[in-house]
Amino acid sequence: MTYNYYPGHMMKAKRAMEEDIRIIDLLIELLDARAPQSTRNPEIDKLAKGKGRMVLLNKSDLADEDETKKWIAYFKDRGIAAISLDSRNRKEMKEIDNAVSFACREKIEKNKKKGIINRPMRAMVVGIPNVGKSTFINSYAGRAAAKTGNKPGVTRGKQWIKLGKNLELLDTPGILWPKIDDETAGFHLALLGSMNDLILNREEMVIRFIRELKVSFPEILFERYGITAETGEEEALRTVAVKRNAIQKGGEPDTDRAISFILDDFRSGKLGKITLDRLDDIADEDL
Numbered sequence: 001m002t003y004n005y006y007p008g009h010m011m012k013a014k015r016a017m018e019e020d021i022r023i024i025d026l027l028i029e030l031l032d033a034r035a036p037q038s039t040r041n042p043e044i045d046k047l048a049k050g051k052g053r054m055v056l057l058n059k060s061d062l063a064d065e066d067e068t069k070k071w072i073a074y075f076k077d078r079g080i081a082a083i084s085l086d087s088r089n090r091k092e093m094k095e096i097d098n099a100v101s102f103a104c105r106e107k108i109e110k111n112k113k114k115g116i117i118n119r120p121m122r123a124m125v126v127g128i129p130n131v132g133k134s135t136f137i138n139s140y141a142g143r144a145a146a147k148t149g150n151k152p153g154v155t156r157g158k159q160w161i162k163l164g165k166n167l168e169l170l171d172t173p174g175i176l177w178p179k180i181d182d183e184t185a186g187f188h189l190a191l192l193g194s195m196n197d198l199i200l201n202r203e204e205m206v207i208r209f210i211r212e213l214k215v216s217f218p219e220i221l222f223e224r225y226g227i228t229a230e231t232g233e234e235e236a237l238r239t240v241a242v243k244r245n246a247i248q249k250g251g252e253p254d255t256d257r258a259i260s261f262i263l264d265d266f267r268s269g270k271l272g273k274i275t276l277d278r279l280d281d282i283a284d285e286d287l
């Protein structure tokens with residue numbers, strides 16, 4: 001399976017983000033909790049040198065809770081505060097504030113030494129398309145949302161959202177491009193439906209998905225579709241089609257529609273809480 005992803009249109013976004021990063025103190029990086037490895041861009045580590053860091057494992061309502069816990073521990077080990085989140089739920093935003101102070105502690109300390117006290121920290125949200133950046137900004141800022149408007153000279157025309165006394169959030173998120181250097185990452189990104197630009201064969205993709213589920217989430221396959229480890233992949237597609245009454249004119253199961261059902265079920269969470277990037281499956285040198 002090959003993935004063709006053309007980052008051409010992202011070059012502009014990249015340049016704009018590199019500019020913005022210079023003037024911020026804290027980088028809030030959104031990842032998809034179902035695939036924290038595949039939705040990450042390792043280049044951010046270079047770009048974010050010297051900045052406060054925070055990772056939000058978003059869409060955690062769709063991910064396996066145990067796997068999410070492992071990812072949180074993984075980031076913690078690397079000195080990065082990570083929080084699992086459903087960005088659509090405003091109640092979950094309270095937890096962010098504490099993590100913000102923690103992530104900015106070095107900068108606050110530095111400022112103090114220079115005699116700068118109470119200067120608000122400036123934060124920026126980054127992440128690949130569709131990971132939930134806008135949803136997060138709306139939920140997090142929604143409580144306070146007083147847009148500060150343009151402050152020429154100081155902010156170079158940027159819109160900031162003032163959050164309490166201590167934090168200003170850049171109104172526009174930074175769009176990252178995924179780094180698809182391994183084909184599992186490409187496969188997982190395509191499954192998430194997060195990259196429209198990924199050219200892929202849906203049937204191959206779903207068959208491979210079924211194979212992965214047989215290994216990592218067999219109970220989900222069985223409960224939802226009655227598919228077991230013994231069911232062949234082609235047969236599995238026919239089973240799903242029959243179960244959903246997707247029958248062609250001649251009486252044959254419509255496996256094309258079965259493919260759509262499976263993708264929709266996964267993406268909408270109807271299939272259950274599934275994590276694609278499982279830490280135990282990823283080789284150390286790839287982390």
Ligand SMILES: Nc1nc2c(ncn2[C@@H]2O[C@H](COP(=O)(O)OP(=O)(O)O)[C@@H](O)[C@H]2O)c(=O)[nH]1
Nearest residue numbers: 058059085086087088129130131132133134135
């Ligand atoms: N289930 C779930 N869906 C979410 C969450 N956050 C965002 N979404 C959905 O994901 C889609 C993309 O979100 P959006 O904020 O536009 O992503 P952006 O491209 O990064 O700005 C939208 O349909 C959101 O409703 C979340 O935490 N859980």
Ligand SMILES: [Mg+2]
Nearest residue numbers: 133134135173
């Ligand atoms: Mg957006």
